[in-house]
Amino acid sequence: MTTPRRTLRSIGELQRAGLVPREDGALEAVAARYAVALTPAVAAMIARGDARDPIARQFVPDLAELTTTPEERADPIGDLVHSPLEGLVHRYEDRVLLKLVNVCAVYCRFCFRREMVGPGKDTLSPAAFDAALAYIGADPKIWEVILTGGDPLVLSARRLRQAVRRIAEIEHVKIIRVHTRLPVAAPERVTGALVRALKTPGKTTYVALHANHPRELNDAARAACARIVDAGIPMISQSVLLRGVNDDVETLAELMRAFVECRVKPYYLHHPDLAPGTSHFRLPIEEGQALMRALAARVSGLCQPAYMLDIPGGHGKVPIGPNYLAGDGRIVDHRGTSHAYTSDGRTP
Ligand SMILES: *Cc1c(COP(=O)(O)O)cnc(C)c1O
Numbered sequence: 001m002t003t004p005r006r007t008l009r010s011i012g013e014l015q016r017a018g019l020v021p022r023e024d025g026a027l028e029a030v031a032a033r034y035a036v037a038l039t040p041a042v043a044a045m046i047a048r049g050d051a052r053d054p055i056a057r058q059f060v061p062d063l064a065e066l067t068t069t070p071e072e073r074a075d076p077i078g079d080l081v082h083s084p085l086e087g088l089v090h091r092y093e094d095r096v097l098l099k100l101v102n103v104c105a106v107y108c109r110f111c112f113r114r115e116m117v118g119p120g121k122d123t124l125s126p127a128a129f130d131a132a133l134a135y136i137g138a139d140p141k142i143w144e145v146i147l148t149g150g151d152p153l154v155l156s157a158r159r160l161r162q163a164v165r166r167i168a169e170i171e172h173v174k175i176i177r178v179h180t181r182l183p184v185a186a187p188e189r190v191t192g193a194l195v196r197a198l199k200t201p202g203k204t205t206y207v208a209l210h211a212n213h214p215r216e217l218n219d220a221a222r223a224a225c226a227r228i229v230d231a232g233i234p235m236i237s238q239s240v241l242l243r244g245v246n247d248d249v250e251t252l253a254e255l256m257r258a259f260v261e262c263r264v265k266p267y268y269l270h271h272p273d274l275a276p277g278t279s280h281f282r283l284p285i286e287e288g289q290a291l292m293r294a295l296a297a298r299v300s301g302l303c304q305p306a307y308m309l310d311i312p313g314g315h316g317k318v319p320i321g322p323n324y325l326a327g328d329g330r331i332v333d334h335r336g337t338s339h340a341y342t343s344d345g346r347t348p
């Protein structure tokens with residue numbers, strides 16, 4: 001086995017790279033349904049011959065994806081019901097999502113937008129981009145523009161700079177947030193020019209890094225994050241709680257510590273969305289809450305993300321606990337011991 005030099009996009013290429021068994025032709029049906037891409041950086045992270053490798057589980061197609069359960073939906077978080085124009089999702093008053101591209105450097109098997117992203121899916125046309133900017137410009141309540149997709153950092157530095165400059169021309173937009181997997185998926189593409197393209201005078205840029213397992217934050221990914229943070233761009237993290245990837249407290253603790261070591265503040269741990277063919281990744285909310293309790297008991301406050309659920313149907317995100325108020329004037333500490341407490345300070 002040699003480390004591939006190009007992105008792997010077919011079952012044949014995955015077979016030749018030793019990432020799926022030779023005889024597994026049934027996987028062609030999965031690849032025909034959902035986009036496949038593993039960059040050289042991601043392919044190199046995978047331990048060959050370990051069927052339970054947590055990186056492989058995130059990126060290598062699995063026959064389980066052919067099973068769709070009744071509660072799953074093509075648009076799990078209701079992007080479409082809140083899309084006023086092509087490329088825009090406006091669910092909250094003060095912020096909008098702007099999807100410049102519908103392609104990613106890698107395709108995650110649990111992706112909540114898996115029905116909308118993939119190679120050859122349309123990039124926002126110049127006319128649609130102009131219309132989106134006119135919409136944002138006409139609504140002074142929009143304080144933040146969140147570039148997502150797809151992965152906006154797959155754009156060239158030149159195109160990204162143009163897009164960021166145009167958004168920055170809107171007076172009432174103060175924050176430009178970029179959601180990306182590129183520092184992990186293709187750290188070599190996080191160049192100085194790309195990072196500079198994200199910055200614009202008078203506005204604040206944030207970068208939200210999506211990673212789910214501590215092994216994703218290897219030396220190259222850490223160096224890519226450092227290029228972003230050293231440029232003065234604060235970073236936050238986003239992870240998805242996934243069965244067989246990070247559903248144990250040791251892995252979550254290591255992941256959150258790795259983020260903090262990289263100057264990436266843990267932000268959200270998402271409960272998995274009801275995307276088609278992803279039931280093998282989901283776990284009960286109660287289990288997620290127990291993991292969050294165990295995490296809170298174990299690691300620094302810097303390492304604590306909020307556990308979030310995006311309510312199916314477009315009703316938005318909410319934190320889903322755990323809750324330390326036990327009712328009856330009792331509160332539970334991080335060791336699980338309950339104590340009497342009333343808000344005026346008297347014990348009942
Ligand atoms: C997730 C999301 C956001 C960002 O939410 P935050 O809680 O600010 O991170 C904004 N708009 C839409 C439509 C979203 O789905």
Ligand code: SF4
Nearest residue numbers: 104107108111150181
């Ligand atoms: S990078 Fe994000 S949008 Fe792209 S496939 Fe992965 S989860 Fe989906």
